[in-house]
Amino acid sequence: MTQCHFFIDGKDIPFHPGQTIMDAAMTAGIYIPHLCHNPDYEPTGSCRLCLVKLNGRYVSACTRPAQAGGKVENQSEEINQQRKTLLQMLFVEGNHQCPGCEKSGRCQLQAVAYYVGMLSPYFTHFYPNRQLDASHPEMMLDFNRCILCGLCVRASHDGDKKDIFAISGRGIKSHLVINSPSGKLGDSHFNAHDLAASVCPVGVFLPKHKGYEVPIGQRLYDRQPISQVGDVAGQNKPAGRS
Amino acid sequence: MISNLETAENPEKLKRVVIEPLTRVEGHGKVTLLLDENNQIRQARLHIVEFRGFEKFIQGRPYWELPVLVQRLCGICPVSHHLAAAKATDMLVGVKQITPTAEKIRRLMHFGQTLQSHALHFFHLSSPDLLFGYDDEVRHRNIIGVIEDYPELAKKGVLLRKYGQEVIRLTAGKRVHGTGAIPGGVNKSLNTDDRNYLQKDIKQIIEWGEDAVELIKTIYHEHPDYHRDFASIQSNSMSLVNARGEHELYQGGLRARDAQGGDIFDHVDGVRYEDYLCEAVKPWSYMKFPFIQSLGQEQGWYRVGPLARINNCESLSTERAEQQRLEFMPLENGQPVHATLATHWARMIELLHCAEAIEQLLHDEDILGHDLLLKGDMQARGIGVIEAPRGTLFHHYEIDGDGVVQKANLIVSTTQNNQAINESIRQVANNYLSGHELTEPMLNQIEVAIRAYDPCLSCATHALGKMPLEIELLDADGNSLSRIRKQASGEICLGR
């Protein structure tokens, strides 16, 4: 296969035709912040966090094919400022009380926020009123933390072939829904070992009767930044599943 | 009473100051006094805004979050809430007895916590009154004054607290608001590096603990009459004791004794607390008034905390602390000690006990074990009882079949001391304030009485001896005779 080259922040990056900027960057070990991207599923470019500049124009790295000789700007102050603002909006749209959250220390949203230097949510909190779904015997859903990345939707559709999750509503009213007669997870065909359960980058999918079992200091992002550790989904992958 | 303060009759004659910390719920205390036509005090009341909101907002959360969520109720003794909630969730997950490693790690965490909390209270909050006197100059009567006049003592206070927090960090993951205790056990034990690190300083910590007991003993005996009489009240006492009747902070049965030391109940399983205790509500206070059911509301109020624990126990399990207890108990010829200021002494005996108990645990191989967690059959009701630094603490949760909290009831130590604190204030008001024009040192006497109980309201605003406080003298018709306010900044405002 022919190998071409492009540049990220001046560094020479090889790629195969058809690879996106994100694919090539991941292969080369270059971190481009992202939340809705998972190499196992079709990219959607919806979280906008992987915003980079290709030859001076904004593109989302997860959807844009790499271009031979292209010059990509990833780690500039300007771009990280945009990412920080995007993250601040995500934090205030949901209810993210990290100190009490079971996912704290191993949450991708929190880790990316640390990575880009987000120190406060800045915007006024929406404090939406969202209920838990604790109806399934093994898995609880805490919608308070949903960032609508759509990863569980894609994993359930493409990986599990179950179509249990969907995003319904428009604009600010968008929300995750469950494909079951009552709309509850307990009434669906969901299984705690489904791929959909392993891809959530935040703290929506929480295995029941377990919590805080990994001590502080040993959690995924306690010692190293996300740029070195990688995504939550990579760690969660059920054994034997690709 | 509150409405009288809302609309003063002659506002033009009053000095007006906006007290900004009053908007913060924790740490705000208010005392109101009522006078009859002879200027004798007829009523004295303490008002505190309690943290009731927690019981509401944890409803609808999964039970396994409780130990981590509820500890945020407090910044000084979060470990007590962490462990009381963990014990309640042990019951929810059907675990009657956690593993030896889990229990010893939790105990270690709790001893570390009580050590640091008692050190904070004695050295930072109370030592200015005890060393300089209640009528010392306001500018000097604080921890800065202690640092200037007694730098070595202040340093010991800081380092004792630091040591306790290091114990917490290594057992809970963080100095404040960690995650160590989880339903059915703990998420970590100690490794040998951690143990060696803590062993390095423990001898010194025990020495300093002993010095602290000697110091408070000397202070007490310098003015024995004052210390015996000031804010002194006859009360029932309640605390946990172990099966041998020894002092117990983590796990035991409830013991209540009357003012003469007679048993009211003993070795009661905390799970049955509702059969023995009731909570009364009074229209003028946000805080409830717990009492012992069998004695009724009038006679059944009781004291919890260091003094109640030392009064109630047969012995302490560590040598030096037990020696100190044996010196303490003869104060009232073997009868329970009711001198409110002796609480400081009892607190330091406990601090010494915690230091010794930490040393014992650091020699126990179980703290290095790996058997951390047990699971059992889920239960719908979980109750955890523990001795927090300030006294007995109850956490009671009920969950539905999905594991979601439906109901919560927390009875914190300060609430159980509510009536006792009020009684002490009344005693001070009656014996020291009645018939006088109010002055700042007088106001501080009320604070000295409150402070002896180390109530939780001191956590946030009392850090530099600046509890915002308001005292008002009213005649029998409710007219304001005199009013004095101390702001959180320390500024004193007198007015009519």
Ligand code: SF4
């Ligand atoms: S999901 Fe992540 S960002 Fe949200 S509260 Fe939990 S740890 Fe914080």
